Amino acid sequence: MQERPNAANEIADLPETHPVTATETVHHGWVWNVASDSISYGADTIHREYIAHTSAVAILAMDAQGRVLLISQYRHPVRMRNWEIPAGLLDGGPNESPREAAVRELAEEADLQADTWHVLLDFWTTPGGSNESIRIFLARDLRPTAQPFARIHEEADIEHCWLDLDAAIDAVLDDRLHNPALLQALFAASESRRRSWRTLRDADAPWPTRSPELLPVPRALEGGGHA
Structure with a gap:
């Protein structure tokens, strides 16, 4: 050693x-x-x-009151209805940027648009067994989309909940929330807020933890197959 x-x-x-x-x-x-x-x-x-893995994006949506959006849906591998944040694969075509994918996923899973976007952090989900990297965006200055999205499969019965950021972190520490992207987003946002948001990066910042040369060629997806 x-x-x-x-x-x-x-x-x-x-x-x-x-x-x-x-x-x-x-x-x-x-x-x-x-x-x-x-x-x-x-x-x-x-x-x-x-x-x-194709890698994925996730979005921590925060409203003007400092509340964050959590969504709940069924996750078959763990046999749980899992609270998480909007997220999705980078499967929108070779010219779709991570930010564009995040805009799409926020609209599809939360019927929301955001005027202000920043990169909160990037992380590997399981670097010993996967090359998947997830980029988490912080989305603010929110407004509803013109039309709700037509959801299918596990996404058809998504539940939404707005929680104060500190209350959401309390739920993590009480062992009530376990989704890795959600946990990363909550703790990073809390620390960034403590630092007056100085740690935020530009929404189109480089993504060095994503490895394009290792990506599979995804087949056509049938919905509900995100991170």
């Missing part, structure tokens, strides 16, 4: 690549693929399987 000197301002995730000597798509799914790679790592060849 190598120990790095204690220099907090120098700690950062860094790009690193190793030769991939063989690769195979062992599962081609509707939303993501499963890849199997052989990697030359030092003197060894190691084998790793991981989810190759």
Whole structure:
């Protein structure tokens, strides 16, 4: 084990690549693929399987009273009705920007538009098993869309709830909320607010944790298949 000197301002995730000597798509799914790679790592060849994902956007919508929007829908893998924030895959075509995807998802899942957009943070969902990165936007200066969106499948019975930001964080600490994008968004927004929002980035800021060369080619989706 190598120990790095204690220099907090120098700690950062860094790009690193190793030769991939063989690769195979062992599962081609509707939303993501499963890849199997052989990697030359030092003197060894190691084998790793991981989810190759298109990545996704999520939106923390905040109103003028400082309340945040939570939505609830059924999530089959965990057999739970899960409180989360509006989110969706980057599946709108090669020319759709992350911000445009976020605008689309906020309208589709919450019937809302926003005049002010910022990047709150980017994170990997499971870097040991997936290349999925989620970009969370902070959306403010909200107004309703002209028409409600026609939802299907799990999205057909979405519930909406507005909570004060601090009350939402209390619910996390009380072990009542568990969605990772929601948790990341709430704590990041709370800390950014404490710092007078100085940590916010431009809505079109670079997204270095998303790896375009690793993305699968998604099939046509049938709705409800977001992050």
